[in-house]
Amino acid sequence: MERIFEVNNLAIPYTIAESKRSSYLRLEMGFQGLKVVKPVRVSLREVERLLETKRNWILKHYQRFQAGQAAQPQRFWKTGESLLYRGQSYPLRFFNHPQEQLHIALQQGEFHIFLNPHWSAVERKTFLEQAFRLWFKQKAEVVIRERLAYFCRRSGFTFNTLRIKEQKTRWGSCSHKGNLNFNWKLLMAPPWILDYIVIHEICHLKYLNHSRDFWQLVEQYMPNYREAEAWLKKNGNKLRL
Numbered sequence: 001m002e003r004i005f006e007v008n009n010l011a012i013p014y015t016i017a018e019s020k021r022s023s024y025l026r027l028e029m030g031f032q033g034l035k036v037v038k039p040v041r042v043s044l045r046e047v048e049r050l051l052e053t054k055r056n057w058i059l060k061h062y063q064r065f066q067a068g069q070a071a072q073p074q075r076f077w078k079t080g081e082s083l084l085y086r087g088q089s090y091p092l093r094f095f096n097h098p099q100e101q102l103h104i105a106l107q108q109g110e111f112h113i114f115l116n117p118h119w120s121a122v123e124r125k126t127f128l129e130q131a132f133r134l135w136f137k138q139k140a141e142v143v144i145r146e147r148l149a150y151f152c153r154r155s156g157f158t159f160n161t162l163r164i165k166e167q168k169t170r171w172g173s174c175s176h177k178g179n180l181n182f183n184w185k186l187l188m189a190p191p192w193i194l195d196y197i198v199i200h201e202i203c204h205l206k207y208l209n210h211s212r213d214f215w216q217l218v219e220q221y222m223p224n225y226r227e228a229e230a231w232l233k234k235n236g237n238k239l240r241l
Contacts, residue, residue: 002169005034005051007059013169016047020211025050029061033169037210065237075241077128083111084239087190102131132241133184137164140184147198148180151221157205171232172197174204188239189232196228 004011014034025042027050028035036047051058075081082089090111097103097114105112119127141164152158160178167173172182180201186194199221207214218225 012062017210084188104135137184140164140187172201174201185239
């Protein structure tokens with residue numbers, strides 16, 4: 001569950017992860033926001049006390065992270081810009097289209113976008129972002145469902161429902177009912193990174209925690225999962241429209 005910690009009138013989202021392997025409280029900041037990792041026996045009151053004592057650290061690192069986000073190149077939606085798909089960068093090429101319905105096609109190593117030339121700059125930006133979100137969500141559902149089927153066959157696990165979302169602080173999640181959520185931006189990452197998140201979430205079908213048993217199970221299906229986590233921490237903010 002996502003929570004909010006306020007520092008200087010700034011609402012900073014954070015999550016709490018329980019770990020049987022941890023012997024002390026620690027904070028982690030990354031694309032997925034602020035995460036508090038706590039031993040099982042540590043109370044929420046102790047978590048709150050830690051947050052209060054680390055207010056300056058949290059503010060400093062959150063602002064640094066936000067500045068890194070802001071430093072990403074601005075998108076003007078012009079021919080020559082590019083978008084990531086499955087870990088590869090594909091140039092955008094725009095074509096005027098007599099009809100109002102916007103169309104996106106990935107072909108000949110490029111994103112070909114057919115759009116109405118009479119749209120204003122605001123309409124163009126709005127419609128393009130909506131269209132690409134829908135395009136990525138639809139593709140992500142196909143790819144992720146396929147990878148889920150593959151790893152569920154290997155593991156023997158079964159899930160309840162699959163949803164593709166745009167989560168601000170998570171790449172994926174698993175509920176106690178076996179419902180799985182995944183961030184469509186994973187389709188911008190290399191395939192092995194998407195596989196890691198799929199593996200991570202299906203392992204939660206057995207261990208709904210981050211215990212030693214959980215990580216051993218993850219490692220069983222992806223021995224280099226730590227490399228995937230490091231990749232996401234370094235490159236996660238690049239997976240964006």
